[in-house]
Amino acid sequence: MNTKDTGRVIALGFFDGVHTGHGALLSLCAQRAKELGAVPSAFTFDTHPSALILKSPVPLLTTPADRADLMRRYYGIQDVIIGHYDERMMKTPWQDFVTGLLVGEHKAVHLVAGHDFHFGYKGEGNPQKLKALCEELGIGCDIVPKVEQEGITVSSTYIRTLIAQGEMARAVRFLGHPHTLTDTVSHGKKLGSTLGFPTVNLHFPSGVLVPAHGVYVTRVVFANGESRPAVTNVGVRPTVDDGDAVTVEGFILHFDGDLYGQTIRVEFYDYLRGERKFDTLEELRAEVMRNARQTEDFFTA
Numbered sequence: 001m002n003t004k005d006t007g008r009v010i011a012l013g014f015f016d017g018v019h020t021g022h023g024a025l026l027s028l029c030a031q032r033a034k035e036l037g038a039v040p041s042a043f044t045f046d047t048h049p050s051a052l053i054l055k056s057p058v059p060l061l062t063t064p065a066d067r068a069d070l071m072r073r074y075y076g077i078q079d080v081i082i083g084h085y086d087e088r089m090m091k092t093p094w095q096d097f098v099t100g101l102l103v104g105e106h107k108a109v110h111l112v113a114g115h116d117f118h119f120g121y122k123g124e125g126n127p128q129k130l131k132a133l134c135e136e137l138g139i140g141c142d143i144v145p146k147v148e149q150e151g152i153t154v155s156s157t158y159i160r161t162l163i164a165q166g167e168m169a170r171a172v173r174f175l176g177h178p179h180t181l182t183d184t185v186s187h188g189k190k191l192g193s194t195l196g197f198p199t200v201n202l203h204f205p206s207g208v209l210v211p212a213h214g215v216y217v218t219r220v221v222f223a224n225g226e227s228r229p230a231v232t233n234v235g236v237r238p239t240v241d242d243g244d245a246v247t248v249e250g251f252i253l254h255f256d257g258d259l260y261g262q263t264i265r266v267e268f269y270d271y272l273r274g275e276r277k278f279d280t281l282e283e284l285r286a287e288v289m290r291n292a293r294q295t296e297d298f299f300t301a
């Protein structure tokens with residue numbers, strides 16, 4: 001993308017989940033970019049800073065690729081810069097982050113940050129200091145107030161708790177869009193087809209939060225943009241497996257075709273039930289068919 005002449009408006013944050021709070025920043029970023037004839041952009045990191053600073057990785061709602069894709073699709077952010085978070089980045093003073101990286105390297109003409117945005121070495125940068133520095137540099141800066149919904153401050157931390165507890169519909173409201181996992185379809189045990197419900201097998205990459213084990217109303221979106229309702233199990237499949245490997249398996253409704261090796265997006269909308277150990281495969285099959293009807297109803301209601 002040629003940003004040499006136009007420059008970028010850059011929204012700053014980690015943006016895990018790309019929730020409605022992030023949305024306030026990203027919408028304003030897109031608006032300012034339009035006014036200035038600049039490229040709407042966002043800056044995120046490949047690794048969550050807390051993974052390095054606290055040495056305890058936070059399980060994330062999104063991979064960097066899903067974050068970038070959500071920002072593009074829902075908020076028109078054309079350019080997502082995924083910075084590498086390492087020791088060097090951690091030790092970068094906040095002024096250098098702004099002057100050297102954002103303005104120098106990425107041609108920022110305007111910055112947008114949240115009310116509690118702390119950044120740079122030891123988190124010494126904050127919204128007030130950012131605003132003052134931008135004035136000095138002669139570039140624009142917006143600080144966006146916090147977003148509340150249903151009396152709660154929207155945050156990635158809160159949404160992670162919801163998803164870990166199976167409160168998917170509530171999480172979706174706070175996200176402002178379905179919870180998302182993009183992955184390549186892999187081979188399973190080939191039981192699904194014989195049981196009458198073939199499934200696409202996916203995985204949560206390491207470092208990504210696994211939702212509460214159970215069955216979910218989902219939609220599968222194919223690479224060509226077409227989509228179908230699907231009923232998806234997340235868990236260890238106690239009926240057919242005795243290991244503890246977590247799988248994500250979707251039975252796509254009204255679909256027949258080979259998807260192995262394809263990259264698909266699974267969108268999670270609602271939680272139907274917990275994962276169970278069935279006495280017979282026939283009981284499992286009957287329950288999956290009931291869940292398929294519930295999924296159908298969800299999208300036709």
Ligand SMILES: Cc1cc2nc3c(=O)[nH]c(=O)nc-3n(C[C@H](O)[C@H](O)[C@H](O)COP(=O)(O)O)c2cc1C
Pocket residue numbers: 188189190191192193195197199201215231232233236237238239240249250251274275276277278284288291
């Ligand atoms: C909607 C849905 C619900 C499921 N629920 C359960 C469950 O409650 N307990 C369980 O052990 N397995 C459950 N499964 C997993 C099935 O056991 C698994 O999909 C089937 O054995 C096919 O496995 P395969 O893809 O490796 O061939 C579910 C699968 C789907 C698609």
Ligand SMILES: Nc1ncnc2c1ncn2[C@@H]1O[C@H](COP(=O)(O)OP(=O)(O)O)[C@@H](O)[C@H]1O
Pocket residue numbers: 185186187188189190191192193194197198199200201250251252253254255256257258259260
């Ligand atoms: N309706 C469908 N839902 C999911 N996968 C389907 C569907 N129809 C065909 N498939 C294909 O069948 C494969 C799954 O068959 P299955 O017997 O469950 O094997 P596996 O154990 O590899 O999941 C999928 O990867 C996909 O290519």
